[in-house]
Amino acid sequence: MVNKPVAEACLRNQQPIAEILQQYLGDQRCLLEIGSGTGQHAVYCAERLPQLQWQPTELAGNIAGIDLWRRDAGLDNILPPLILDLDQPWPQVAADNIFTANTVHFVSQASVDNLFAQAGQRLPVKGLLMIYGPFNQGHQYTSEGNRGLDQWLKTSVNPQAGIKDIGDITTLAAVNNLTLIARHTMPANNLMLVFRR
Ligand SMILES: C[S@@+](CC[C@H](N)C(=O)[O-])C[C@H]1O[C@@H](n2cnc3c(N)ncnc32)[C@H](O)[C@@H]1O
Numbered sequence: 111m112v113n114k115p116v117a118e119a120c121l122r123n124q125q126p127i128a129e130i131l132q133q134y135l136g137d138q139r140c141l142l143e144i145g146s147g148t149g150q151h152a153v154y155c156a157e158r159l160p161q162l163q164w165q166p167t168e169l170a171g172n173i174a175g176i177d178l179w180r181r182d183a184g185l186d187n188i189l190p191p192l193i194l195d196l197d198q199p200w201p202q203v204a205a206d207n208i209f210t211a212n213t214v215h216f217v218s219q220a221s222v223d224n225l226f227a228q229a230g231q232r233l234p235v236k237g238l239l240m241i242y243g244p245f246n247q248g249h250q251y252t253s254e255g256n257r258g259l260d261q262w263l264k265t266s267v268n269p270q271a272g273i274k275d276i277g278d279i280t281t282l283a284a285v286n287n288l289t290l291i292a293r294h295t296m297p298a299n300n301l302m303l304v305f306r307r
Pocket residue numbers: 117119120144145146147148151168169172194195196197210211212213216217221
């Protein structure tokens with residue numbers, strides 16, 4: 111028996127995230143989400159983008175929780191969640207656009223390299239990769255909160271995890287045929303980076 115998981119942060123950031131997604135994806139038909147977590151973003155955003163078919167994905171242990179949110183929501187445009195591990199071969203799934211929230215700092219640089227390599231190969235020309243989360247600028251933390259988050263990640267989650275630098279990420283994107291077209295300032299020292307294939 112799995113209880114429906116709740117991430118408090120999602121309750122705070124889901125509205126601003128949905129507003130940005132609506133700006134870019136209002137005429138799009140499908141989106142692949144990486145690291146869907148609880149599934150709250152999938153439900154909140156898919157309800158506000160009814161033309162968009164939303165494919166949540168996660169590590170195996172989080173699939174059941176996402177599916178509880180999906181079933182409770184009863185929305186036609188959320189597909190059953192799939193297992194997708196950045197460090198393993200990806201399932202064959204449509205990826206006209208890709209969105210991920212709060213994953214890039216949570217995983218190693220090698221996993222981020224895999225994300226950009228796959229996005230560069232799978233996105234169609236003009237397809238978008240949208241990444242929400244904290245980033246460093248000029249290899250400096252942008253807030254004390256982000257400094258503390260980075261230290262917590264490295265000590266409590268994964269020594270290889272940590273906040274990535276926006277310059278390094280933009281260079282990695284370019285190597286994979288992705289161009290940074292917008293950078294939105296979001297609440298709590300987060301950004302939404304928008305890359306286009
Ligand atoms: C901080 S949570 C963010 C979840 C959700 N996107 C949100 O914003 O609430 C980071 C997520 O990354 C997932 N994750 C960690 N390693 C991963 C990997 N190798 N591939 C895919 N997802 C991974 C975790 O399972 C976790 O749900």
